Amino acid sequence: MQKKETILPRISSRRTFVKQTGLAAAAGMLAPSLFAQQPGSFRKTNAYLIENRLEAGTSILRGYIGGRLDQCFQQDILTKNFDHLVAPFRNRAETNLWQSEFWGKCMMAAVLAYQYQPDPQLKIKIDAAVAGLIATQTVDGYIGNYSAQARLKQWDIWGMKYCLLGLLEYFDLTNDKKSLDAAEKLTGYLMGEINRQGGKIVDKGNYRGMAASSVLLPVVRLSVATGNKQYLDFAEEIVKQWETPDGPQLIAKSATDVSKRFPRPKQWYSPEQGQKAYEMMSCYEGLLALYRLTGKDVYKQAVLNVFENIQDTEINIAGSGASAEMWFGGRERQTTPVYHYQETCVTVTWMQLCMALLKLTGDAKYAHAIETTYYNALMAALKSDGSTWAKYTPLNGERLPGSGQCGMDLNCCSANGPRGLFAVPGLVAMSSRDGITVNFFMEGTTAVRSPRGKRVKLVQTTDYPVSGKIAIRLEMNAPENMVLQVRIPGWSRQTLLLVNGTAYADVVPGAYAALERKWKTGDTISLELDMCGRVKVMGDQHRYFALLYGPLVLCRDTRFSGTNPGTVITPLNLNEPYPGFKKAAATADHCWVQLEAPFETENYKEQRDPPVTATFCDYASAGNGATASTFQTWMPLIFNAAKPG
Template sequence: MRKLTAITCTLLVALFIFCADAFAQPNKLQPVSDAISPALSAQLNDYLAKRMQESVDNRILAQDIDRLIAPFKTENRTETRQWQSEFWGKWFTSAALAYQYHPDKKLKSVLDKAVTGLLATQTPDGYIGNYAEAHRLEEWDIWGRKYCMLGLLAYYDITKVKWSLTSAVKVADNLISELNKKDGLIVNKGNYRGMAASSVLEPICLLYNCTGNKKYLDFALEIVRQWETPEGPQLISKANVNVSERFPRPKNWYSPEQGQKAYEMMSCYEGLLELYRITRNPAYKKAVEDVWANIRDTEINIAGSGASTEMWFGGKALQSTPINHYQETCVTVTWLKPCGQLLRLTGQAKYADEAERTYYNALLGSMNGHGANWAKYTPLNGQRLAGSEQCGMGLNCCEASGPRGLFNIPLQMVTTTKVGVQVNYFADGTFKLKCMGDDVTLTQRTIYPRSGSIEMELTLPKPAVFEVAIRIPAWSKNTKLSVNGEAITNLQPGSNATIKRKWSNGYKISLELDMRGRLIETLTPAHSIAIMRGPVILARDARFGGPSIEAVLKPVKDANGYIALSEAPNTTGDDILMLYKASFIPESYTENGAPPVSVTLCDYASAGNGSVNSFYKVWLVQLVYPSAE
């Protein structure tokens, strides 16, 4: 009876989706408008600017493009199992985002070469890939085609050259034709209940937006229909089921029946959000919002990432323990992307809160000091070590994908809305916007996150009435905001403070965020504490000496439960963002206890990320007191 009920529920959800789609065609409803629009340009300074330039110079421009293209050549189309065909698209979309942030002639010429080189391999039937003809559609073939389409569409967005769009159309047409000739099914292709293959939904929706060809909308709707069949990943009907518990544990971890694959699952939901923008089907938006909340609440750790051996596993509750292959950088990047998508769609501060935490911790922590390499996995306690090469390509998936996360944020830092300007993130820089028809520049002066003081100034051609919305992070409990010295009151952490008034050139906005050291505690599986300052986790690092990295240390708290942090000098010679001293009471074997000792803490992204791979520690295990229980 339970099985019948489950099947009935699945069919009812599928029927609801089908019926909703029947009344959600674009010729009947206008596409959904996003709540915010990106800045026309952003010029960052200081720490983030340096990290992005290093990534361009030492990773994006240093890449051997010919090596990325080689697998696609006719003589090399012998693949039956691996994923070489993803690397070109991941690298290219990283490079395209970097170019959108900072248009540069050298980078543009590299993009041109990469596209023309790839298109030279496209066969008359439209195929771009490296799989042997008898093995097309198998394993990672469709996944690779997805990344090729995303790259070609990104190039079209930048250049508006029709032949790039035409080539992406040919790839899509070839895929649809081959699927129809086979069995018409995409959810039985490759591993992970079809999630890798059916994540092609995203570029298919983007193609529909570019061409208006209903064939692509029909294909997108068919993909989503197949999700809800028994063999599919059931991404909508299981949207309220914990992502780690949707299907029984498979006998083979990396297999067709595995339904907990983190990266591919989130990629599918990104596509579903694009389909929502086209159709206005509320079931799609609700599914993405519900899953986002579930991932945040059950999987995302203090650093803003998660997953073990690339799967969801209920990891938030276990984050203070040693975890195998933790925090794959591809998972980190792909968590950042739906956060950004939902921020763009809704403008809600909670999405920026999560993205910021991920950006400053898990993402920047996976990038080495000079941007040439990205760690495959990054533990919360341990070492940062380079990942291994994959598929004979000279790099791995995370090194190709890491810069996609890095350049995902800049143009969303300051955005426009239908009624004004919205400040989502804080960084020293200049942001040019088109606000209600006028050119507006917002300049931020700050050393955030080293400091919580942010000064903003507006430059505009004439006085105008509009709203300026500023995110008040959920962690900032004591915030001050003023305009030209006039205090703005009733600030709510975790929301946007909205200021509507007549603005004139040179108006100044001052924001002071609460940067006190916060203690984060977990009681499972053992009582442990971590320390955050603003959006940044602090960590111990063996480089700085002091008590052994394994010493049991109890933080000295003030009356309000915060820990005092004082800036410490950097004598290591390594590039470290934040360095502090704090007082802890060490474990004592005497009746009277030990006096406090000073311990050095640095930001998580810098921990273990110097000239030597030192051991570091985010979670500090605390003593058990049976007498107090």
């Protein structure tokens, strides 16, 4: 489908920010009995108390990333059978499975894909999918797949959460009142049913109440969309219950290692399990939204704490983690084979948490984290033809497809993967009160708004990360004084930044370069990043190394000719930068970036042989060709007893 070049950011009046000094005071704690809807609740126009620093732009991407988006759009998004996803809501016979999450995840992905590429065919599918779901709503407001006797058990509230998120995304897209009314009726049913079943949400469902209470995020969004204070009260009560002995204690334990918060349960997948990665991060995403609504700093600090802890103890070299869906102290264990590693749902939810923090704070470290995850763990999960997603992605081994779940033809990860893929185009360049922020370097065009509300178009020309050369040209209706920030990756030690051909001296790795001037049409920014190879070594007695190139993790792959991947190779030195990286003479099928570099080998001779050339590709392409292959990210360092240490 041909995309139009005239693009403007989507502006929603619900996302304009008005300081409301009385809002935080109104956010008191509730008794459980107040979960039920009360007569005479007031309605008013509401807004977040705390502004986001950065607001999304609208991008049309080309190059490799644009191609992957187009593949997924055609082979995955447009092929989704929403009638198949609605069927469980008509039957309402479930007692323990999670079919009800699939509709919401696929709807959120479809809306993001439509915002990226407004295809009429997709809009027809989205409209029909929403109408189909709303048609299943019962008189009492319930939308779900559970039998009357099993309501609120297992994954029922979790499924309601995703229905609410899908309905709210559709409302934001279309301003369709029927979808908002359906969301309100469903939330009213949920609050009333919780009240009828004892007033507690943290004893419903799985994982110390995290699955059920992650409904916090859509409840906050519903409060903003309607101005109904009851939803704010419901949100506050959920958080209050987190801190009870039966709850996940997400605030009190926010600085505790996420893998060590509770004793290991007898059964791994059980209500007592407190280390469930996906559900935990979903709760913190809701807590950050509640912070923006109330201004309560304790909520924000808890999310900042958990980000740092997950980054420090769990996230691996490819930007994701978790074993069998739980946090396990995985950062230090990533060199060994890990069972059911890097669930794609964990990958996407980590990105969602980082995105929310980036928008709120404007801190470059969250953009760094997103870039690592997007180019490596997420892209690796997307099949080479764009048709489906892996459920798990090992660092060494092979890419294997996931299987259907709950008697359906998709699983949680194949539904979730496109949400991460299509979220990033809106973050390439973003608007702020002071100007524009460029987070990511992708071939294409991004439209944003200037501080004075004027249209600005940024045109990027680049093959990044094949090379580090990026050119950005501005198109504006009128000149304007503002700050244009450009993110400098932390790994780029020597960066050349030019504005209209003049070098900019104040370039700090890992931060934004703030370019303040009167910008006009035709102004250019040129960036040359330091793409030298880097070596990362892990382990004590058993040592391993991995190679990086820009934001990419590199791998050996059995598809490549030349040095056998079974041959033990040793880096010429373990210091950065690693010498000798160059483009491979020939490129294998479905390979984004393919490089060669010299290494030593164990030759069993008294003299050393000359270095051999080994071939590597980016992690996303490894094992992801048209034919099956195996790959290595972490490679053993040969042990030499003759050398000290």
